[in-house]
Structure formats: C-alpha cells, structure tokens
Amino acid sequence: MRHTRIIVTHYGGPDTIQVVEEECPEPKHGEVRVRVLAAGVSLPDGLAREGVHPETPRVPYTPGWDLLGIVDQIGEGVSGFELGQTVAAMPISGCYAQYVCLPQRKFVPVPAGLDPAEAVAVVLNYITAYQMLDRSAKVKPGQRVLIHGASGGVGTAFLQLGRLAGVEMYGTCSAQAAEDNSLCFPASQPYS
Numbered sequence: 001m002r003h004t005r006i007i008v009t010h011y012g013g014p015d016t017i018q019v020v021e022e023e024c025p026e027p028k029h030g031e032v033r034v035r036v037l038a039a040g041v042s043l044p045d046g047l048a049r050e051g052v053h054p055e056t057p058r059v060p061y062t063p064g065w066d067l068l069g070i071v072d073q074i075g076e077g078v079s080g081f082e083l084g085q086t087v088a089a090m091p092i093s094g095c096y097a098q099y100v101c102l103p104q105r106k107f108v109p110v111p112a113g114l115d116p117a118e119a120v121a122v123v124l125n126y127i128t129a130y131q132m133l134d135r136s137a138k139v140k141p142g143q144r145v146l147i148h149g150a151s152g153g154v155g156t157a158f159l160q161l162g163r164l165a166g167v168e169m170y171g172t173c174s175a176q177a178a179e180d181n182s183l184c185f186p187a188s189q190p191y192s
C-alpha cells in the first residue's frame, strides 16, 4: 500500500514543502500504525520549517507536531490497542503524512466521535497552556492572569483553561484579532 507525506529538504518558507509518494511504513516491534485523520498546523511547525525553532529536526524531515488518527495496524509486542481505535500523539515531527508509525507509549486514547480537526487542536496548544498554568504558574482560583498573544492557539487555550480553573483571565492581541475573535473575548472586558 502506498501513501503520501510532506517532506522539508532544506529550511525556508512554504515553498520548501514537497509531497512524496512512497510505500506505507510498517510498524516495527512495539509500534502502532495510525491512519492520520488530522495533523495540527502550528506556529512551531513553521518555525521548525524555517530552521529557527529550538527543536528543529534535521533535514530531510516530515513536519507535523501532533496528530489524531485511527489505529490501522499493530506491531508485535503491542498490548492495549485495538484496530479502529481513535488515538492522539505528539511526536514533534512526522505528522504531515497519511500513515504514521510510532512506539505505542507515544499514543493516548481519544474518545470516538469527536471532530478530528477540533480534537487535534487540543494536543499541543492545550498541553502547553495546561503545563504553564498548572505546573509553572500554579494558578489558584480567584487570581488574575494576563496573557500576551491571547488570540493564538496557545493563548486561546490559556483563556479557556484559566477560566475553568476559576482564574480571572485577561489577554492582549491586535485589534484585528480581537475583532475576529469577538465572540471568544469581548474587547475591554475580562474573560471570566
């Protein structure tokens, strides 16, 4: 079976992206193969493609920080996964592909029936925001937090998770972004 994936052969702008067709990867011992339903497209993906992100892979590589997919093949020695199961992973690269093989420990189960594009948005953005709110800032209900870049992927996650944690959330962004997101965070009002 053949599949397609994106490769970046040298760092630069979007024109460095190429599509290649090749044989589908086979899962090795301890690996699970997924059919990718959605891959996140984030600012770090673009920074890596330009070669300026701290975790930039060496070229040639396949971009794509995070994915949501369906378990399609299970390698020897794997337990706890079923064909057809919905899973998510955040391997940092490699997700812009139709099929991806990863060690089973890289996957987490995802409830079936979610919209793949909506669900994949949770993986990098919300994990990042959750770790910063909970592990780094250790926010407490009733506190006030100001988020710069609040209209972005991580910023939006901050606003939503902070509100769930009982925190009074404030954010800054461009006037255009505030207008585009006016339903999410009304101008000049705390997001609480």
Ligand SMILES: NC(=O)c1ccc[n+]([C@@H]2O[C@H](COP(=O)([O-])OP(=O)(O)OC[C@H]3O[C@@H](n4cnc5c(N)ncnc54)[C@H](OP(=O)(O)O)[C@@H]3O)[C@@H](O)[C@H]2O)c1
Pocket: 042, 043, 044, 047, 124, 125, 128, 148, 149, 150, 151, 152, 153, 154, 155, 172, 173, 174, 175, 177, 178
């Ligand atoms: N450590 C981690 O695990 C991790 C994970 C994910 C992301 N990140 C980092 O988090 C940051 C945000 O990522 P993201 O995915 O949320 O990006 P994004 O969706 O592209 O959002 C970028 C945000 O930055 C704002 N912005 C852009 N240029 C600006 C400027 N010159 N001055 C002020 N604000 C500006 C944008 O505001 P407007 O729309 O108002 O212009 C927008 O709110 C990036 O630095 C990314 O590398 C870190």
